Every structure is written in structure tokens, then in C-alpha cells.
Amino acid sequence: MSLNKTGLAILGILSRGPQTGYDVKKVFSSIAGHFWQASYGQIYPLLKKLNAQGLVKHKTHKPNLRQAKNIYALTAQGRKSLRHWLRSPVESHPWRIEILLRLFFGRQVPVAENIRQIEIYRRHKQDEILRLEEIERHLREEHAEDPDQPYYLLTVDYGQKVVRACLDWCEQSLARLRELEKQGYDKQKAKPFDCSNCESLAKKHDK
């Protein structure tokens, strides 16, 4: 009965009504993709697994001899599993942020290179903002009658707030790095430095 988060996501999507694997993918590509993703290579095998576990059932729809599509629907068991998960306490998950990994080793290249990277990152975040605004507009216009709309809007709002915080950070960091550059940071000697006290931080974290 082990079930991963993406499996539960699929159950959740099917709770909105019966649909094909292809339809499920569209949800991940449209209104849910900004906080969760899944590929066909995951969706089809998972639907099979959910079916084997009795959490979904499918009807094969044959409009003609050659073609068939599988329409999946939640079972009572599936709805129960979904609701059980929704009531279990949410956990904390670590983040992986590549721009920070790069900046952490920033001294290995000239300051100007790091400035360039943040400018690229800022463009990505600006694109994300546009995408989120597009989703918000869609939700307000096309989902005005959708009973799920209030919850959907919460997810978009999260994205907008976080991405705006990223953009704030970009501006501030660019200013700081330009200042560093002016102060001749690149010309400093690379004296080795070792902090033995980092251990005490690590200790607390691993508990």
C-alpha cells in the first residue's frame, strides 16, 4: 500500500472527475505545474499501479475497432486514501537551489561572472512571474464558477510571493556584487581558510 506523492497527486486530479492519463498530464502542464510536475513516463505506470491497488478503476472506451482510450476514475478506496493523506501532517522538505550552489563557489570566478549569472536567473524569475499571472488570469476568468477556485488561487499566490522575494534578492545581490567588484575583490589574495566551528552547526542539524 505504499504510495508516493505523485501517485497521490494523480488520485487528487481524478477526484475532479474521470479522465485519461493524457488528461492528467494536462493538469500538470497547466494549473498545477508551478508546484508539481509529472511526465508520461511516470503517469502511465502509476495509473497501472493505482489500478492494481484498487484505488482507481478504468473503463476502456472504444469509439471504433482500432482505437481505445482508458478513462480512469477514483474508487471509494482511492477517495479514502486521498482524504487520509490530506489529513496527515505536512512535512518539511529541503530545497535545492542551483544559483546558490554556484554563488557558494563564486570566488572561483571573477565577480562579473556571478553578476551575469544572477542576471540570467532574474530573467528566469521574470518569466515565471508572467506565467503565474497568466494562470491567475485564467483562474479568475474561466474558473469563476469552479468550487475549487479559492484553493487554486492560494497556490498561485504562493508562487507570486516567493518569486517576487527572489527578484528582490536578485536586485540586492546585484548591488552588493557591483560594490564588491568596485572594491577590488577579484584582486585579493586567496588565503586558505578553515572553520573548525562549522562542526557545531552540523551537529545541531543532523539531530
Added chain:
Amino acid sequence: MSLNKTGLAILGILSRGPQTGYDVKKVFSSIAGHFWQASYGQIYPLLKKLNAQGLVKHKTHKPNLRQAKNIYALTAQGRKSLRHWLRSPVESHPWRIEILLRLFFGRQVPVAENIRQIEIYRRHKQDEILRLEEIERHLREEHAEDPDQPYYLLTVDYGQKVVRACLDWCEQSLARLRELEKQGYDKQKAKPFDCSNCESLAKKHDK
């Protein structure tokens, strides 16, 4: 010559000076863990692989007959690979945010349940803030002479800004859900809703 992000992270950590796999892990557990993580099960095999590729070399230090530890150091090739990566443009990465996945299906449970989840999530984020402040304090006090300090502080600042944005969102979302609850949202009929126009959003995204 394929090399993943965590492999590059290890190269980066070794650029601060030769050290053991155990030492590398401590960096992920202390000042780098808030934006990148790696377990022993990843670090030791990766060090072996990096060694095979000539990006790191190791000396086996034997303080006595029984014990041995492997001290790894970057090679010229390794330093070159690291710098090459640092100059390549950073890409955009999707996020997976479990609290949003849950809220997306929030209508499946009473509003009070979703409020409870956001309160739990808020506690996680408050803990993260404390952790980040601890790291910042450590960096300001113990790394005052560290030439990498300015870059390290940038990574902490990112975390603080983003987590504070999350906390803002928590407050606002809690207020909205309390309002929804008051308005009798839970008693609404669950009319089925299907948005055919979601497809147009999906189309743009998949391009």
C-alpha cells in the same frame, strides 16, 4: 565526462582545501545544507567516480596500521571543470511544494483541516528562519576573515527572504480560509466543473 550537480558541488567544496568524504558531508550539514544536500551514500561513490575521471586525487593518510583515511584534493582538471561549470548559464528548475499539492485538493476535506496544515507548515518555516539566523550568526562571527564570506552571506539572505515570503503567505492564507469557513464553504454542493480552456495554458507551457 558527464558530471551531475552534486558532483560539481563536491568539486566546489574541495576547492576550499583537501579533505575527507566525511568532511565534505559536514559542509552539507552546516553552511550549505539550506540550499543543497548530499548523503554519504552519494558522496563516497561520487568521490570514487571523480577520482576515476581525474578530477580529484587522494592521499591515504595512515596515522597507524589499523586506520586509514582518504584525503581528497582537486586536480588541475577538476578545478578547470568547476570553473567551466560556474561560467555556464544557470538554468530554471521546477519546484515541488507539497503544501500546495495538498491545498490544490483542499476541497476534499473540511476547511479546518487545511487551516491546520498551514499552521503546521508555518511552524516548519519558523524553524527554518531560526536555522538560517543561526547560520548567519556563525558566518558573521566565525567567518569574518573568510574571503568567501560575502558569497556565503548571499545564500543565507536568499533563504531568509524566501522563507519570510512563505510566512507572509501563511498569514494571508489562514485569514482567507477562516473567512471561507465562516461563509459556509464546507456546506456547498460539490458541482462538477470542467475547464476545457485549461488546454490552451498547457499548450503554451509545453513549448
Added chain:
DNA sequence: TAGAGCATGTAATAGGTTACATGATTAG
């Protein structure tokens, strides 16, 4: 002398991406 920390590693498993492969239908 017991517990915490130092130190290295493997095996099983889980989770996910990408490319490949196939073929029908529909709109311009």
C-alpha cells in the same frame, strides 16, 4: 567503559527523466 564522534563503504530500493515507438484523428 560507554557513548559520541570519526571514518568508509555497499546494497536495495525509490523516484524520476528522456528517448523511443506506435498509431489514430482532426483542422487547415
Added chain:
DNA sequence: CTAATCATGTAACCTATTACATGCTCTA
């Protein structure tokens, strides 16, 4: 007729977590 969209699926591969296994050293 041709391009886009609908629709399903597999195989190879990569990345990462967890549990397990081992044994030394130092400090209270």
C-alpha cells in the same frame, strides 16, 4: 495532404535515500 493533437506505453538511465555493516579514537 500535412501538421498538430490525441493517446498509450516501454526501456534505459540517472539521481538519491535508507538501512546496513564495520571498526577506530577520544572524552567524561
